[in-house]
Amino acid sequence: MPGTRQRAIERAHESFDSGRYLAHLRRLVAMPTESQMPDRLPDLVRYCAETLPGVLDGMGFETAVLENPEAGRGPAMLSSRIEDPALPSVLIYGHGDVVRGLAGRWRDGRDPWSVTVAGDFWFGRGTVDKKGQHLIAIEALRAVLAERGRLGFNAKVFVETGEEVGSPGMRALLRRDHSRLAADVFIGLDGPRQTTFMPELKLGARGGVAFDLVVRLREGAHHSGHWGGVLADPGFILAHALATVVTPKGRIRVPGWVPAEVPASVRDACGAIVFEDIAGLPEADPDWGEPGLSKAERIFAWTSVIVLAFVTGHPDAPTNAVQPEARARLQVRHTVDVPGEGIVSALRAHLDAEGFGLVEIVPVMERDAFPPARTDPADPWVTMIAESMTRTAGAAPNVIPNSSGSNPSRLFAEELGTPVIWVPNSYAGCNQHGPDEHALAPLLREGLGLMAGIWWDIGEGAAPR
Incomplete structure (x- = not known):
């Protein structure tokens, strides 16, 4: 009897x-692949050369370790199964590096480098960001191969080890190995979903630009009794x-920082997004930000600016003195509709016009220097994958025009010329990047079925060409 889609999902x-x-996840998590720490380079190499290839054993993949063009940085793994050059090719993306494990700060003495199962909560560094997620893609490929005996498309599993530090060397690697990485579509599994009850697609990322605003007036601090009211105060200046950057309710005032127009397909996608209230997470302030926009539009279709830090003097031990300097760090998140290279120059012109030339x-x-990217929600690949997920889940997925945060989507879209699509399998309360990172077991299981359905449908000829 020929294989069936449903049996592949069941597998x-x-x-x-x-x-x-x-069992596979435990082996992946056990590798302390902290890319921020130079002495972990051997672990990054081992993950690409031994640990992850071991998961692919017996699946007909040929594996190569791609050296990073930037010296001292972690490599990438490329495992390819080419069934027929005439078939569509899918680049399946993952990153094997993680943020610092923060051992000793996890509750109940949990070890970040082992998977602790507590009911539906699976704790461990990388369980969701992102070892557990690219493992979903691999195990779903295994299920389709076992059921049909072939994929019906060419699969290229590409896993880098530098995403958590900004993917250094990645653009040069993509250019050097372009022919080996060429594909019809990029599919990555990463990030949290908006809800625990709906599948989701994300189609890119917002870009991030960070900078300091600094007021330097003089050398040294001076007695506040003798000089207060006489010397200009850099903190107040x-x-x-800062008060000219946004209104008292958070509307951005800097010309050139917000989109001149949001594409209709993006507005339509935002209008259909469903959110879920997660216990312990804040609610959106309804009066903050651009008036007239929905929560989804403010997050996924607009620009945000945040004050990450503001300091003058010595907050831990204030002294009675007029301070010489004040400094604030700001971060701007923006979509493809706002050129990132113009963010700082636009602010310079704005501050000068407002009388703050000093x-x-x-x-x-820093890490959030990834440029923005967005695959059109109306792209045929998006439509095909959304229809596949609907068929498997019995409900249409949330289609998010771009992630609210940053990721390397733009690098792949520009260098490989492919649509970039993300299938997240985590949730907003997963504590990624902090102590007690964890996956929700039901979402992992659901993700395996969703990806098996997607791989099956691509192999059945549903892929756009």
């Missing part, structure tokens, strides 16, 4: 139910400058 679920998925702008190079 994917069986991977979870039998404990095979958990900087506070007034406020310096010092750009900061």
Whole structure:
């Protein structure tokens, strides 16, 4: 009897139910792949050369370790199964690096480098960000192969080890190995969903630009009794400058920082997004931000600016003195509708026009320097995958025009020319990047079935060409 889609999904679920998925996850999590720490480079190499390839054993994949063009940075793994060059090719993305494990700060003495199962909560560094998620993609591929004997498309599993530090060297790697990585579509599994009860697609990311605003007036602090009211106070000057950036209710006032127009397909997608209230997380302030926009539009279709830090003097030990300097760090998140390269120059022109020419702008190079990206919600690949997920789940997925945060979508969209699509399998309360990172077991199991359905449908000829 020929294989069936439903049995492939059942095989994917069986991977979870039998404990095979958990056993693989334990091996992946056990590798302390902290990319922020230079001495972990051997662990990053081992993850690409031994640990993850071991999961793919017996599936007909050929594996290569791709050296990072940037010296001292972690490599990438490329495992390919090419069934026929005439078939569509799918680049399946993951990152094997994690943020610092923060051992000793997890509750109940949990070890970040082992998976602790507590009911539906599976604790461990990388369970959701992102080892547990690319493992879903691999186990779903295994299920389709077992049921049909072939995929029906060419699969390229690409896992880097530098995403948590901004994917250094990635653009050069994509250019160097372009022919090996070429594909018709990029599908990555990463991030939290808006709800625990609906599947989801994300179609890119917002970009991030960070910089310091600095007011430097003089050398050294001076006695507040003798000099207060006589010497200009940099804290107040900087506070007034910040007050020109947004209104008292958070509406952005800097010309060039917000989209001139939001595409209709993006507005339509935002209008259909369903949110879930998660216990312990804050509710959106209805009067903050751009008036007239929905919560979804403010998060996914607009620009935000945040004061990450503001300091003058010594807050831990205040002294009675007029301070010489004040400094604030700001972060702007923006969509593809706002050019990131113009953020700082637009602010410079704005501050000058407002009379704050003495406020310096010092750009900061850090993790959130990823540029923005967005696949059109009307793209045929998006439609096909959304229809597949609807068929499997019995409900249409949330289609998010772009992630509210940052990821390397733009690099792949520009260098490989593919639509970029993300299928998240976590939730907002997962504590990724903090102590007690955890996956929800039901979402992992559901994700295995959803991905098996997607792989099956692509192999059955549903893929756009």
